[in-house]
Amino acid sequence: MANDARGSIVLTADMRAVIRSAHLCFAATVTPEGLPNLSPKGTIRIWDDHHVFFLDIASPGTRANLAVHPWMELNVVDQLSRRGYRFFGHSTLHASGEIFERAVRIVVGEEKARYPVESVVLLEVHRAAPLISPGYWHVADESAMRAQWRERRVALEREFEDHLKLQGVFRVDR
Incomplete structure (x- = not known):
């Protein structure tokens, strides 16, 4: 995985394929008290060569955690292949604006469903590691x-x- 000048990695073709095939990923964050939190996310998508995103639809805990500790990890696994990736990086929350509008448009366009979106979580991926089933x-x-x-x-x-x-x-x- 090649790093660019900013320290983020470039998402490979395989990473992109796994993300596109995943119906669900898990977001690991840390609470303000320092406790771990794991939450399922069903709208993960690729933003660009360095970022992935998901819609914050019903995630007040994840949103509150990221407001204090913006570093997070996403685990994305293709269920049938039983392999995937751990993506670690720095997140930003977008409750309005161009990123919010574009992300919502992407997901609604693909899923043909309207969600009550609170914000968009955009993750700049700094590290990725493969997940492979025994x-x-x-x-x-x-x-x-x-x-x-x-x-x-x-x-x-x-x-x-x-x-x-x-x-x-x-x-x-x-």
Whole structure:
């Protein structure tokens, strides 16, 4: 991963592909009291060669933490490939303005959904490290891993849907 003159890294093609494939990432921040906080984020996107962003939709804790401690880490993993990246860097919050408007437009344009966005979190990536499942010790390559987990996900999703039906939360017609 090449660093540029500012100290941020340049996102590689593979990093970009993993980010685009991820439906969810996890944001690690630190509370004002110094305690760890981990929060799921479902709108991660690439901003440019050095930045990623997500929409702050329902994240008052993350927003409060970043206002005090702007350094954070995002973990992004492709669920089927069971690999991804840890992105560490400095964040900025944008509650209005050009960055806010453009980021909201990007996500709404892709997802065709309107969210009550409080702010946009823009992360300048200073470090990135790969995340790779130990499952690769037993599986030949990434295509085999994806096939194995695609098959397994069907059973896991069916099991969870059955659980939801028992709870009366979810109705599935098969």
